[in-house]
Amino acid sequence: MPWTFTPTQIFPGMRTVFLQFWPQIRKEKALILVSILGLVVEVFARLLGPWPLKLIFDYVLLPDAHTAELDLPFLRDASPTLLVLLLSLSIVATAALSSVSAYISIVSMSIAASRIITEIRSQLYAHLQRLSLAFHYQAKSGDLLTRITSDIDRLRDVTVNHALPLIINLLTLVSMVAVMFWMDWELALIALAVFPIFLLSTLKITKRIRQVAKRQRRRESAMAATAAESMGAIKVVQALSLENLLEQVFAHDNRKSLEESARTQQFSAGLKRTAEILVAIATALVLWRGVYLVQRGSATPGDLLVFITYLKTAFKPTRELAKQMAKITRGIVSAERVIDLLKVEPAVQDAKDAIIAPPFRGAISFRNVSFAYQIDQPILKDLNFKVQPGQRIALVGPSGGGKSTLVSLLLRLYDPQLGQILIDGQDLRDYQLESLRNQISIVLQDSILFGTSIRDNIAYGALGATDAEVRKAAQLANAHDFIMDLPNGYDTMMSERGVTLSGGQRQRVAIARAAIRKAPIVILDEPTVGLDNKSEQAVSEALNRLAQNSTTILITHDLSASRNFDQILYIESGQALEQGTHSELMQKGQHYAALYQLQSAVDTDHFSQSIEL
Structure with a gap:
């Protein structure tokens, strides 16, 4: 039966994502509860929206149209001018209530989502740092960067800009349908006659969007990997004149990604058009039956107005539902990519009974x-x-x-x-x-320096080292003199990989980083x-001092x-x-x-x- 569809059927993988990130979500339950409260008030305000118009129709424009069941003496006896004024003010008050509650809901959810996403990103980065070399040598750095940046950002965007509006729209739909059944079950059934068709179409198209979204994320990761590799080896790329070849590889993935994005837009547009046609059919059917009921005296013009307004309001979001569902589907795909990384176990890790x-x-x-x-x-x-x-x-x-x-x-x-x-x-x-x-201290053939100051690069060997210890290590490594000749001395910032220094200078900074560790094994x-004779002599002297007593x-x-x-x-x-x-x-x-x-x-x-x- 169409009515048995659950969110996890429409969004496969949503339950897995929710359970994976429940520890982070639970920490922000206070803000989430405030957001939900604001959401409920907003939906309530939407339900009240058309009622002032109904009362104006039934008690001002057509004073004899209200039914005995809804004959309210204080409205019947009030002057038309006062009644219109009060009902007009109630329209403004309802709109203000809806706006304020929506603001509170969105702001609360935005703050909660930002905190949750920040913690997830930190968790993912920490996890990547601890994965074994075997994993990092096989993985593409561009793909990992895509997951820790754009995939995480997409989660935040989907949560605030698409998931929350979808929840509001669905609650509005359910609430208005309930009120419609309370008012007239026959018109309510007619209005909902087309809904199963819409659900089936949604399931079918969402499945296609999910498949395309997965392929698109893989393409985007491939582009990021190509860019990261070529930028990281730009010297080799230019020396071998590989620019055109790599441009062709990147352009191919870029074109395929564009095609898949266009297919997603095509599916979304198709679902949107289907929703518009179905809403139009439902509206026509309700009007056809509703006018007959008004003429027969079973309903008032105001009742029909509320029904039509509810129908338009409740089903209007279905026109945007396709876009929201496409975005949410992409967000779930991004979340699954993050979860896939979090599930990778380090090949090398501490035993349960490991000692310091x-x-x-x-x-x-x-x-x-x-x-x-x-x-x-x-x-x-x-x-x-x-x-x-x-x-x-x-x-x-x-x-x-x-x-x-x-x-x-x-x-x-x-x-x-x-x-x-x-x-x-x-x-x-x-x-x-x-x-x-x-x-254990280590000095490699091509020691990498980080994009921070020389002082920090040396102090990374022993976190918390004092400036005096940094200078002593630099002196041991024959690095102090050339460091002092730099524009900002120890505060000189390194470019990526430390290429602002010569090979011999980089090695001596690396030796200082090893020396400050004072490790018993070197x-x-x-x-x-690759060093010239002069640099090799300076480095060799520093290495001899580094290795003493180790x-x-x-x-x-x-x-x-x-x-x-x-x-x-x-x-x-x-x-x-x-x-x-x-x-x-x-x-x-x-x-x-x-x-x-x-x-x-x-x-x-x-x-x-x-x-x-």
């Missing part, structure tokens, strides 16, 4: 560690080695051998599929993530690659940088093929020795060529 890591001594042990990003492509295979507190170990070997992956496992950016990684004899998975990572991942792991392809390390681990194809000091490995004459001799020969050849030039 005590101050580390720095002993590291890999026991039979195996790891693969994809099951059939192992990166590390049964890896075993130990590092004593305060030792310096260099990881060397061909690219793709698993050196950086090893470091990612130590930071618990990933967990090994097999084996254990221990610090001070305790499995990493027994520690709370934040307390583990707070005791990881250096190719920290001097367990240090250096990833490098420059074997000369590892000669004085306590241990050298030669890793190839995910296995530790050799381990020992430089002299021990040279004496073995195997993989490390062969690679070292090859590098020495290449360096000698480059030196000879520079002399000839």
Whole structure:
């Protein structure tokens, strides 16, 4: 039966969205109740709207038209002039009541919705921050940005500008239909005869709108992803002359999104036209039967006027219902996209019984560690080695051998599929993530700086650090002098990725950020690659000071940088093929020795060529 339709049938997914965000909604129940109260008063005012006109018709224009059931002596005995004045004032009062209550309802709901949406966005951002690297490497940043910005904004817009008006219109419709049945059940049935047809049309078209809205959101996410990738790699794009190719990809998604938007408008327009025709049919039927009842004396002209007004008022919103339902459907699709992200579980997270890591001594042990990003492509295979507190170990070997992956496992950016990684004899998975990572400093090959001041970039290494600690860390990193030469010193703002500084300067700021942490374990991942001799010397000096009294792991392809390390681990194809000091490995004459001799020969050849030039 058409009368059994529920909101969740018209808007599939609405129940899921409501339950997901109920904790945020519940916090704003006071404002929502105020909004609902204003809504009820507004609907009541709408119900009263046509009655002053009915009384003017029945007691002033046609004084003999009122029925015995509604014969009100105080109206019958009042002078026509006074009666018209009072009823006219009541029209103004009813309109004012409706306007004030609508204002209170909309403002209360707007504030509540803004607070709810703000909390949801914060929750989503916090959740994204904690999702594992495996997720972020697979996801497109443009799509994630679309979900956390435009999808969330659409929820707010839909709630205030479309969902609330829809609720008001539906309550008005139900209330007026009830009054119409109270006045004359026969005319009420005639008026509602076309309503099942409208419901069926609404269900059918809303389903199509939902399908198109999903495709459109995917297109918009694809456009955002393309834009984010091209802007993030603009140097490569321009160097390879990829502008036209990427423009074509973006234009294709843009065109498809426009087509899907046009289809949504087409569906909405079709539903609107259907509603107008059905309302016209209902009005004609009511007029046809209503005039007959007035002529027979079963109803007054005022009754017929109220019926027609209710019919127009109650069904007028159906003309806008298509647009509102299309917007709400899109909002539900956006909410589902947000929920899909919130349901993603981090691959790496704290165990229920995880403890806060005590101050580390720095002993590291890999026991039979195996790891693969994809099951059939192992990166590390049964890896075993130990590092004593305060030792310096260099990881060397061909690219793709698993050196950086090893470091990612130590930071618990990933967990090994097999084996254990221990610090001070305790499995990493027994520690709370934040307390583990707070005791490890890392300097990468291309250290990223944030778009804030240099002072803040350094202090990010130890939140709450004082200005004196920031300066001391910068001095250790050979960064203080060039920072003081900048226009605003430590208050100089960085552009995105810190590109306002040279490569060597960025590395020294990154080293200062690592130094202020005063961590017992230091990881250096190719920290001097791509630097000129002068910058490399300044960075190397800073790194030596950073690594003092800490367990240090250096990833490098420059074997000369590892000669004085306590241990050298030669890793190839995910296995530790050799381990020992430089002299021990040279004496073995195997993989490390062969690679070292090859590098020495290449360096000698480059030196000879520079002399000839």
